[in-house]
Amino acid sequence: MTETVTRTTCPYCGVGCGVLATRQADGTVRVAGDPSHPANFGRLCSKGSALAETLSLDGRLLHPEIGGRRASWDMALDVVARRLAETVAQHGPDSVALYGSGQLLTEDYYVANKLMKGFIGTANIDTNSRLCMASSVAGHRRGFGSDTVPGCYEDLELADLVVLVGSNLAWCHPVLFQRLEAARAERPSLRIVTIDPRRTATSEIADLHLDLRPDGDVALFAGLLRYLAEAGRLDEAYLSRHTNGAEAALAAASACDIATVAAAAGLAAADVGRFYELFARTEKVVTVYSQGVNQSVCGTDKVNAILNVHLATGRIGRPGMGPFSVTGQPNAMGGREVGGMANMLAAHMDLDNPVHRDIVQAVWAAPRLAARPGLKAVDLFEAIHAGRIKAVWIMGTNPVDSLPNADRVAEALSRCPFVVVSDVIRATDTARHAHVLLPAAAWGEKEGTVTNSERRISRQRAFLPLPGEARPDWAILSAVARRMGHAAGFAYDGPAAIFSEHARLSGTGNHGSRDFDISAHAGISAEAYDSLAPFLWPQPAETTSVPAQGGRLFANGGFFTSDGRARLVAVTPPVPAVVGAGRLILNTGRIRDQWHTMTRTGRTGRLFAHIAEPFAEIHPDDAQARGIAAADLVVLDNAQGEAVLRAVVTDRVRPGEVFAPMHWTGQFSARSRIDVLVSAATDPQSGQPGLKRSTVGLRRLEASWYGFAVLAGVPAHLPFAYWAVAPLGTGRRDDGLRLEFAALEDAEPEALAAEVLQRCGHGTESLSFQSRGDGLYRAMAFLDGRLVGAVFLARQPVAVSRSWASGLMGLAAPTPATRWKLLAGRPAADQPDKGAIVCSCFQVGANEIGAAAAAGVTTVAGIGARLGAGSNCGSCRSEIARLIANVMELQEEASHVARSA
Structure with a gap:
């Protein structure tokens, strides 16, 4: 086998980084950032860098199952099609639902939406993007008339002020954070403000951090609108030519003076004023917002409060300025493009618009198009709980863990007469409720497209064969549709045909009236699809359509409302919720x-x-x-x-x-x-x-014993009040794991240790140590001269170096002397303790960074040069900076004491 390199896209966050996946001659995979991809230019975060380590087939769902037993694809597909058809016949189309995921590719999403809305005839198709981006969608549609992100990533680098609202960019969108860091290093005049109840890793580079009260954002940005008006910073020409609603929005904001805002948001008035003044005097401002804005019961108002200040100042659609929603999932935006949520139609068309419904129904040749919005995620699972939805198909997501009131979701699925789950993993908290399990293709095994936060469509490409009997989601959906009697509408021979139809629909009846238009790719061939380069939409086939200017929209108006004007939305800050005593x-x-x-x-x-x-x-x-x-x-x-x-x-x-x-x-x-x-x-x-x-x-929690262990065996059951496991290797069962646990009942430590070490298999030799006065107990198990298990018990949380202990598994310890050294519970003098791992890319610990800082390496760049830490994905750089600062502070204190003496 020769070495092959495949250009694909990362399956994690909405940054949409390009990846080079190299399948090596021995079948293993090496992953690197794609230097040519315009989202990341070769950068990857810690998760992306570790993608090759997540490809193990251990735990994969590889065959269809019915009632927990292996079945053929024909049997499973027949059951799904028959049960869905029977449920529709007996209870109507709205008795079935599909719940999808931003992990799906656009082609998968498109076929799911087409089947549910166009052929089954219900809009009860929603997605976990409802938990991620729905408030941005609603805010965009209220303000712009369309779900349009007007800017692009380059704007973060061109801005003079970047405001990060409810966004821990350093951890949740690390490559964007790296781009911002690099821009700041090149141009130190760039100012950064973070707005978040928590002081996160992102806040470390901020010139100003506002730790506002939860949901204080509406008051903060309404007050900013008032301040901008009073300071004479509104763009009256832009307002008069391109917007409506400014008068009402300003009237609603009139009560939000700085003192009122400070009280409502839990901030110092001086900090509010400093932020307002900085925003007012800086023209090139980008406001980046994410889940701290969206995941709120007033999230849509938060979005519109942010849009209002950019519309009112005309700071939108031009280089280095505009509101910017960064999506949480790799294809949340692609799902929105194909109408993947319950209140949308494909190609950004409106389910409530009869003209749009006619367009979609005609292109699809759909027998019965849903005419009203379906149930959104939370309501959908409540309807399952109430028995109104009697069949649900869950694809690529785990709602028993990710939806609010998660135990009620589990209860709902346990009550549902028919549950189908398509996934890549066999054992999830959702999969255990499935009547039918369908093995789906995973990243690296499937073909399609995704759209990132800046509206850039990129290809995901397969570089691995489909394992077992796994199939792509679009193929599974199409097979069910054909069995339900809809063969003509789902005769796709591959994802290129789906993408072509999607592109054709986006341009049908458009003529510049809708933002989403990629009709330039209608009729794309399989060969052209295979080589498709990343591109920003819109890419219309017609010259009459509205083009993006340098990848940006709305600098000169052109909004997608009925009159072409944006709407400033009057928003009222919510009354701060009262939290009970002790809560x-x-x-x-x-x-x-x-x-x-x-x-x-x-x-x-x-x-x-x-x-x-x-x-x-x-x-x-x-x-x-x-x-x-x-x-x-x-x-x-x-x-x-x-x-x-x-x-x-x-x-x-x-x-x-x-x-x-x-x-x-x-x-x-x-x-x-x-x-x-x-x-x-x-x-x-x-x-x-x-x-x-x-x-x-x-x-x-009052525990009698606390424990930490490393084990060669994977426990089937852990009889403890608390436990948490993590793998030690790369997902294979024989790599072992680390275990934290606690026992509430008092017990002999020997019995607790034996309970844990029995997972290591038969034939082991054990060695133990107990310090009754200190309440410490340690036990180790060896097999054929190698360590296969170690348990550390204490009456208090166990004080042992986790990084050191995690490196013991499989260590050769043939003599009693070497075994007793291990039992000491700490590294030998010639094996310095790394401390808690800070840099995941290079496994560099806090103690190593601290030692280097104490030796005079007092910059993050210097630590990177010395140890490698922070020099790859960069996600740990703010933590490294804190460690350096702590060491320097201690050195300064010691120096001060010495001088005083």
Whole structure:
């Protein structure tokens, strides 16, 4: 086999980075950034850099299953088609639903939307993009008349002020953050403001950080509109020529003076004034916003408050200025383009518009096109719970972990008469509710397109064969459609034919009246599709259509409303919610190295090296009031359920608030599914749930024993009140894992250790040590002279170097002396402890960085040159900077003490 290189696109966030996947002569894969791709120019983040480590077939769903038993494709497809048809015949089209994912390719999304809306005749097709981008969609449509992102990535580099609102760009869109960092290094006059209740890694490069109260954004930007008007900074010419609604928007903002805004947002008036003055005197401003804006019960108003200030100042569609929504998923925008949500039609057409319905129905030759919006995600699963939806098909997502009030979602699926799940992983918390499981093709195995946050369409290409009996999602959907009697509408011979039809539909009846138009690619051949280069839409076939100017829209108006004018929307700040005594506001989100519910990133140990277990960030005041210390286990609870997490005591969060990541599932932890606690309240405009604001109680979990272990065997069951596992290798079962656990009941440590070490197999030799006075116990197991298991127990959270212990698995220890050294629970003198891993790319620890800083390497660039840390994806650079600052502060204190003496 010769070495082959395939140009494809990363399957993680909405940045849409180009990837070079090299399949080497031995069949292994090497991944690198594509230097020619205009989204990333060769950069990759930690997750993208580790893609090759996530390709193991362990745990893959490789064959169809019916009722938990292997079945043929013909049997499975027949069952799905028959049950869907029977449900429609007995209960009507709205008794079935499809729930998809921003992980789907555009071609998959298109076929799903066509089947549901055009042939089954229901708009009950929604997607987890509802949890991610729905408020941006609704805000764009209210303001622009279309779901249009007007700018492009280059604007972040050309701006003189970048405002990051509800966006931890450094962790959630790392390559965009790298581009911004590089621009700042080249042009130090570039100013950055971060607006977020948490002080995140992104805030480290900010000139000003506003840690506003949750949902204080509406007041902040309404007040900014008033300030701009009073300062004479409105673009009256742009307002008069290209907008409506300014008078009403200004009237609604009139009550938002700086003092009122400061009180509503929980900020210092001086900081609010500083932000307003900076925005007012800087023409080239880009406002980047993400999930902190969208995932709110007033998210649409937040979006429009941001759009208002850019429209009012004419700072839109020109280089270095404009509002910029960055999407969370790799193809959230592609799904929006094909009408993948319940209130949309394909090609950005409107489900409520009869002319648009006629266009779509004619192109599709659809027998019955849905005439009204379907149920949005949260309402859809509530309808399943109530029995109104009797059949649901879930594709490429895990709603039992990702939707709010997640236990109720699980209960809904357990009640549903017919559940189909198409996925790549066999064991997920959602898959266990499936009556039929269908094995889908994964990244690297399928062909199609995705659209990133700047409207750039790129190809995903296959470089691996389809494993087992896995099939692409578009092919599965088409096969079901044909069995339901719709062969003519789903006779596709490949994704190129679907893309061609999608492009043709985008231009039909358009003539510049709709923003989304890629009709230049209608009729594309399979060969041209295969070589399709990344491009920004619109790309119309007609010269009469509205072109983008340098990749940007709206500099000279041309909005997609009935009169061609944008609308400033009057927004009213919400009344701050009252939190009960002793209760906290729960904020949820992502961490640097994990993705969604970890079905991909959870397969490689490298991406757990930085953070390996679920945690809760708690302000020191709240921790002290509850007797909680760093590394304690804590319980968050409310009427919906509870979650057990590791305490991280930090002033990065505001008093009265707590942050927890959304990634952990029943496969990786016990009682740590955070969306169990999240309220199902939604934005009335967008239907997007407020994932950033729920109310919880907080208490310390009283455990009798705390444990940490590394094991060669994979446990089938762990009988502990709390546990969290992470792989040590690259997803193969024989690579072993690391385990954090806690036992509530008092027990002999020997019994607890034996319970864990029995996972290592038979025939092992063991060695143990106990310090009764200190409450410490350690035990190790060896097989054929190599370590296969190590357990560390203590009455308090275990103090052992995780990075050191995780490197022990399989270590040769043939003599009693070497085994006793390992049992000491710390590295030998000739093996310095790395400390907690900071740089996932090069596995560099905090102790190594601290030592280099103490030796005089006091810049992030210097650390990169010395250790490699921060020199690849760059996601850890802000953490490296903090470590350097801490060392320098300690050195300064020591010097001051010495001088004083």
